[in-house]
Amino acid sequence: MTLVAGVDSSTQSCKVLICDAATGEVVRSGSAPHPPGTEVHPDHWWDALQSAVESAGGLGDVAAVSVAGQQHGLICLDRDGQVVRDALLWNDTRSAGSASTLIDELGGAAEWADRVGVVPVASITATKLRWLADNEPDHADATAAVCLPHDWLTWRLRGETDIHELTTDRSDASGTGYYSAASDSYRDDVFDIAFGGRRPVLPRVLGPADTAGTMSGGIVIGVGAGDNAAAALGLAVGPGDCVVSLGTSGVVSAVSGSPPRDADGVVAGFADATGRHLPLVCTLNGAPVLAATARMLGVDLDDFGTLALSAQQGAGGLAFVPYLAGERTPNLPDATGSLVGVTADNWTPENVARAAVEGLLCSLQYCLDLVRGQGVDLDRVLMIGGGVRSAAVRDIAPELFGRTVHIPEAGEYVALGAARQAAWAATGELPDWQVPAEERTGVAAGPHVYARYREAADLVLRG
Numbered sequence: 001m002t003l004v005a006g007v008d009s010s011t012q013s014c015k016v017l018i019c020d021a022a023t024g025e026v027v028r029s030g031s032a033p034h035p036p037g038t039e040v041h042p043d044h045w046w047d048a049l050q051s052a053v054e055s056a057g058g059l060g061d062v063a064a065v066s067v068a069g070q071q072h073g074l075i076c077l078d079r080d081g082q083v084v085r086d087a088l089l090w091n092d093t094r095s096a097g098s099a100s101t102l103i104d105e106l107g108g109a110a111e112w113a114d115r116v117g118v119v120p121v122a123s124i125t126a127t128k129l130r131w132l133a134d135n136e137p138d139h140a141d142a143t144a145a146v147c148l149p150h151d152w153l154t155w156r157l158r159g160e161t162d163i164h165e166l167t168t169d170r171s172d173a174s175g176t177g178y179y180s181a182a183s184d185s186y187r188d189d190v191f192d193i194a195f196g197g198r199r200p201v202l203p204r205v206l207g208p209a210d211t212a213g214t215m216s217g218g219i220v221i222g223v224g225a226g227d228n229a230a231a232a233l234g235l236a237v238g239p240g241d242c243v244v245s246l247g248t249s250g251v252v253s254a255v256s257g258s259p260p261r262d263a264d265g266v267v268a269g270f271a272d273a274t275g276r277h278l279p280l281v282c283t284l285n286g287a288p289v290l291a292a293t294a295r296m297l298g299v300d301l302d303d304f305g306t307l308a309l310s311a312q313q314g315a316g317g318l319a320f321v322p323y324l325a326g327e328r329t330p331n332l333p334d335a336t337g338s339l340v341g342v343t344a345d346n347w348t349p350e351n352v353a354r355a356a357v358e359g360l361l362c363s364l365q366y367c368l369d370l371v372r373g374q375g376v377d378l379d380r381v382l383m384i385g386g387g388v389r390s391a392a393v394r395d396i397a398p399e400l401f402g403r404t405v406h407i408p409e410a411g412e413y414v415a416l417g418a419a420r421q422a423a424w425a426a427t428g429e430l431p432d433w434q435v436p437a438e439e440r441t442g443v444a445a446g447p448h449v450y451a452r453y454r455e456a457a458d459l460v461l462r463g
């Protein structure tokens with residue numbers, strides 16, 4: 001049996017799957033936590049990768065490995081390949097003002113959407129570069145190369161120290177804000193605005209089936225991918241499929257043959273990991289909303305799910321707007337959460353738990369509508385990510401979305417996608433791996449539940 005490994009270096013942890021290259025069957029797995037926070041030294045990711053690999057039984061018997069990672073995180077390296085400062089993650093909102101500056105300087109959101117398919121918000125790498133240039137010019141001047149989490153981990157696995165040897169793939173490059181997935185090229189004009197004319201080394205963009213090199217023992221290293229593109233690869237999504245991921249973020253994405261054309265840039269024109277496009281909408285508030293509400297109610301996640309499911313649909317009239325970490329969709333980096341409609345009768349732990357689940361799912365419904373607005377067919381909605389471990393999410397999602405929801409059996413689909421890519425790099429053929437999914441249905445919630453949520457969200461929007 002030929003074995004391949006897939007890595008997901010995600011926001012909260014590093015996960016490793018060792019799979020049979022022919023079938024995708026998971027033979028061994030391991031994981032290790034990442035430190036909390038939105039600013040992290042990349043060495044922590046390297047250490048977690050080592051621990052996760054060790055807990056998965058090592059890579060000694062694998063033919064190939066690929067690394068997928070959280071998108072957008074800014075890693076700056078000096079000319080010796082040393083990290084200049086802690087990486088700024090996708091969920092760090094300090095650069096929100098820089099995003100507005102960049103939009104103005106290029107002539108508006110539509111101009112960004114046209115040139116790179118992405119309009120700056122605090123999450124995007126270009127915005128973080130601008131923040132660095134304006135706020136830490138010494139660090140900006142010391143930056144000789146800029147890369148992303150998966151690029152850096154791949155480079156380290158190869159044992160490289162030369163910044164000219166950095167590589168990336170189209171999916172992660174397309175999340176930087178200075179790479180166009182439509183033209184498959186870096187945009188120097190945009191990069192110059194973002195980084196004040198500085199021109200550090202950018203990773204070479206490799207093709208989906210390329211190898212990035214080898215590591216000790218001759219193990220082939222695949223090109224890697226952004227986490228959402230890797231999830232799409234792991235799920236083998238095709239036309240009509242839409243993936244809802246409930247990790248630290250909430251993400252709705254689909255694979256498409258052509259880039260989206262959203263002049264507002266809310267639906268980002270990212271690339272997938274096969275040479276196609278990945279129209280995507282992302283929120284800052286995913287599964288941690290459930291954990292925060294459970295903590296406030298003084299229960300663990302299982303009891304939280306039980307509480308939510310013991311309340312009636314509609315949470316007795318409560319509407320919960322889950323912008324606990326600010327928000328990206330809609331773009332409200334300084335927003336806070338909001339609970340609307342409280343009365344003496346509905347103010348129960350059960351209703352509050354249910355309102356948190358419904359609010360989170362309504363926020364994802366909003367994203368589903370945005371993706372559908374780009375002409376994406378939603379024939380099959382698949383849900384993945386840590387949040388789907390919640391029984392309440394699995395039960396309430398079909399009710400709130402008003403449709404059947406396909407829930408692949410519990411698994412790490414980003415890491416699985418990376419493993420599938422590794423098999424592609426090792427054999428030259430993309431293997432056909434089956435992913436069984438459970439179909440969940442439910443009694444559709446009345447339109448008033450979503451309408452009430454939208455009214456509450458509009459209150460936050462209007463300030």
Ligand SMILES: Nc1ncnc2c1ncn2[C@@H]1O[C@H](COP(=O)(O)OP(=O)(O)O)[C@@H](O)[C@H]1O
Pocket residue numbers: 010011012013246247248249287288290291301302305385386387388389390391
């Ligand atoms: N049973 C559960 N109920 C609710 N949330 C859960 C449950 N199990 C895990 N989670 C949440 O899933 C999240 C981790 O999911 P994951 O997809 O691994 O995130 P990421 O990829 O962003 O690191 C955590 O916020 C955790 O609280």
Ligand SMILES: O=C(CO)[C@@H](O)[C@H](O)COP(=O)(O)O
Pocket residue numbers: 010011012069070071072090123175227228245246247248249250251282286
């Ligand atoms: O910013 C985005 C996508 O644009 C996020 O999807 C990050 O890639 C982090 O994902 P998770 O850790 O929530 O999976």
